[in-house]
Amino acid sequence: MYNFDFVKPTSLAEAVKAMAKEDAQALGGGQTLIPTLKQRLASPAVLVSLSGIAEMKGVCVGDDGALCIGGGTTHATVAKEAAGKFPALAALAAGIGDPAVRNRGTIGGSLANNDPSACYPSAVLATGATIITNTRKIAADDFFEGLFTTALEPGEIITEVRFPVPERGAYAKFQQPASRFALTGAFVAKYGSGVRVAITGASENGVFRWTAAEKALSANFSAGALDGLSVASDSLIGDLHGTPAYRANLVKVMTRRAVAAS
């Protein structure tokens, strides 16, 4: 680690102010950022911890029935408190990392980082959730811009995520054997208006919607509806843990399993 200044504001307003400093970096649960700092791969001048801001934490239900989760809410809290209202999301949160990760890592941190193998982006994209920051509301479809890239402006802080709760939904993850991130994960969400399917872990461009599957499932919400479909492997990730063709297979298998589990 290099030296840095550390601030821990207790209100969003203070955090926004702190983030205006040069080379300021927001720190959520630190499950990615702290290892990065330890390896000296990042050198922020100021680290702004968001973990002391009570107004950014917690799970509640909005007037429109959406599940609202504060950006600073840990995965463990989501796993526990979203279980009744949105069990598929709670199960996703319960499957991230290990207990230590789940008790530190936050939904806002995960989304802002947008790791191509993270679990949360699939849930946000599949549900068409809204990401609320200190300055604006961003639709899920506009938020994810590729590997580790989002629509967030410098200094912008995710304060809340609002999930429209689907009639049926499930997340099916195939774990990468070493990291246990998603080698491929599929989130399927069925609404009255149609079905959305988001895939994480597979694409070189990060989380994406599998529109062909959405169409098929919207017409017939059953695992069999996916039978004739396939995903092109061109832009899928090939690495130590799987070829693009293998990931293309997993996209289909995991989507089918998510449908079956929903």
Place this chain on the structure above:
Amino acid sequence: MPKDHGIGASSKRREDVRFLTGKGRYTDDINLRGQTHAVFVRSQVAHGKIRKIDTSDAEAMPGVIKVFTAADFDGKGGVPCGWQIHDRAGNPMLEPKHPILAEGKVRYVGDAVACVVAETLAEARDAAEAVVVDIEELPAVVDMKAAVKGGALVHDDLGSNLCYDWGFIEDNKAATDEAFKTAHHVTTLELVNNRLIPNAMEPRVAIGDYSQAGDDYTLYTTSQNPHVIRLLMGAFVLSIPEHKLRVVAPDVGGGFGSKIFHYIEEAFVTHASKVVNRPVKWTCSRSESFMTDAHGRDHVTKIELALDKDGHFQAIRTETYANMGAYLSTFAPSVPTYLHGTLMAGNYKTPHIYVNVKAVFTNTVPVDAYRGAGRPEATYQLERVIDKAAREMGIDPIEIRRRNFVGKDEFPYQTPVAVQYDTGNYQATMDKLVEIADIAGFERRRAESAKKGLLRGLGVNCYIEACGIAPSNLVGQLGARAGLYESATVRVNATGGLVVMTGSHSHGQGHETAFPQVISEMIGIPENMIEVVHGDTANTPMGMGTYGSRSLAVGGSAMVKATNKIIAKAKKIAAHLMEASEGDIELKDGKFSVAGTDKSVDWGAVCLAAYVPHNYPLESLEPGLEETAFYDPSNFTYPAGAYACEVEVDPETGKVTVCSFAAADDFGNIVNPMIVSGQVHGGLAQGIGQAMLEAAAYDGNGQLLSGSYMDYAMPRADDVPFYKVDHSCQTPCTHNPLGVKGCGEAGAIGSPPAVVNAVIDALQHGGHNVTHIDMPVSPSRVWSAING
């Protein structure tokens, strides 16, 4: 009623009290007054010519005491290799210098180029980043076959990347080739024994402490064999006589072989502490550990098995490429040769065996012994090719093994690959395996798995290993540059308690518990009257350390010898005290008695008399009660066993789940069954890890792709099943006093083929024409095999 103390009791591991409560004292826990910190500047390219190293910016930075480069080690030796192999033509292997800091060239990613010594760790890190190393990158050789076919030279002065081309036994070659010509059936298998990164829980640490007052040195280091480090570093690298060099390996958090070797960092801190005249401490980061700890395995093999029409083995022929990495680590050349070729007979009677091994230099970190060291490689290829042959010939995999076992009445059994097995009963361990693995119920379980859409497979294999390393005169002939005896000093105190100072070293094995059990049994005193001291050259006799499942078989035997000397002397004292003849004295339950009388004197009184010799035969006997013994084994020991694994394969994803694993081992006599089970459990987890998960991967440029736990998959608790282990089959070793064979490596040696055999069984039964998948049998590989 199980015993509650002594040999055969499951005494609780006394050392765990400190390990489990955070009270262990590891090398990194040691901080010396005036200590400085070392951070190495390491090569980021796999192969390159060093044009210039500019240390001037770094030296001007805050807290920096000195920046070292190779020039600071002028006149010092390289890190030596402890074993010299001779090739098929009788020529010695190619042996490059392994300098403390790179001289002229860098040869792997992580090769140390320079080292900053500074007041604080943070200052040393900052300055290390400011060292400017100008390297002209050269093409790297990573693939072994390419390396010997005209690839770039790792060591220009050697003129070749082929370290040696070894034949074993060269005189067997013609007859072996002939047997293949006349065989009824030949099964051929090409396979890779995947490269592994040891990942001991405690990374390496070294602290050098030079004392100007005594002109002597102390090295604190994470070592499995402090005396060996003292000898290698003192005699060959730094020219420090042993009486001026103390090496201390305190609590060590796992080694698995990776802490046997003498590493450049140890020599660096020792020498640097004299240069800066202050203690110098280096603690390896986990990332550095991935890059610089000696890796394990990494063989590419073609094995052929010739059989007659009934499945009897006629001949075995192998050709193996063994990766040495960029330099020869301490025991690297011995691993693919004498720890590998000698085991190629397995548990079977095969008349003709010929083993060829080509050891190759590549631009990767050195490869050396890792839990099992050569024996897992031998077992894996042999047990895989037997399984393939059984399937090709339509013989049950258990039956084909039974047909070829060395029979229980055929010991001692001379193999065609030099070693002579003293004892064993392979049918009995197989019988036990069939029972504990419930082989009879397998088809029912397979049908249950099929209902879930999963393919279930059963894999079985046997293993044999050579432990208790080793008869010194024999290994000397084979190229070892050291003896491989072990030592113990038993010091009895005046009030009867005693201390064993052993040359063995415990880094998780439980010696502090098991060794006292043996002495407790011999003398008849409680285990808690006995303490074990190890790991410090200043207070233990010269010993060769712990690896190769040798501690109890060799170190324990030295301890038994020393204790027998103690008992013999104590009997003389007792005879004097009771005015009886020495020959009539019996020792039982801590009491000396005169045979046929009710006269007795207890252990404590005899010990007191030895140190307060008021009534003592001083004219014929020295006072005191302390004895040292060295034990050099007359043969290896040969633990053996039979293992079975059941897996479920998900054909849609290729994911393999290990459902059950059963291990029936013959370790000879057993001192502590609980510790033995624990060793087997750990070994099985490592073997399953190799089979299912672990792979050290370099890209074509020699960059380590699996450089962290994000990509290097270690087995976790939920990757392995609850094991069924049994060690009730016991054919005691015939040539050591305890009749013990060793158990530390068995699990890691015996388990990988069972896993892969099970996966192949599952796929073939499921209608997939798959005959082999290389380890690790990852989901991606299994899926690819299924889908052509």
